[in-house]
Amino acid sequence: MKKRLRDLDKNKPSRSLTKIVIIKVLPVIAFRVAGFLLVPYGSMYFQNNKVANVNTKAEAILFYNANCPHCQKVYPKIFWHNVLNFNNESKQIQTINVQNTNNKHYLADFAIQATPTFMKTTNINQRLVSTNSQQIKQFIQTRGH
Numbered sequence: 001m002k003k004r005l006r007d008l009d010k011n012k013p014s015r016s017l018t019k020i021v022i023i024k025v026l027p028v029i030a031f032r033v034a035g036f037l038l039v040p041y042g043s044m045y046f047q048n049n050k051v052a053n054v055n056t057k058a059e060a061i062l063f064y065n066a067n068c069p070h071c072q073k074v075y076p077k078i079f080w081h082n083v084l085n086f087n088n089e090s091k092q093i094q095t096i097n098v099q100n101t102n103n104k105h106y107l108a109d110f111a112i113q114a115t116p117t118f119m120k121t122t123n124i125n126q127r128l129v130s131t132n133s134q135q136i137k138q139f140i141q142t143r144g145h
Helices: 002-046 068-086 106-110 134-142
Strands: 060-064 093-097 119-120 125-130
Touching: 002 106, 002 125, 060 068, 068 093, 119 134, 125 134
Parallel strands: 060 093
Antiparallel strands: 060 119, 119 125
């Protein structure tokens, strides 16, 4: 009987550890994963709503419409590209939400006819309208002169 009680006591810490993991750690992990997946979409709608001017130091500009399904496919990739290149402004891709009334003038200013449109800051005639990751990567890597 004493041996059985000792065995139960030995199992008790592992049960409480499992309980702690399930109740406290698992929700934190789930919250972080959900945040990681949802942050770009929140940014897509709430940032880039009043862009004062084009950043000529950026590598390129992405003109997008937050409600455009093609833009929704591309934007998270550009968001994480910018996060990874946070300290290197020349590698950044400026994002401008042309759906927002504050930014609609960019459609006329740069004759944007479709979204998503990528445009080089060094050559505004060098553009790409695509959702293909390889094409976008190649466009970004080419120098626009």
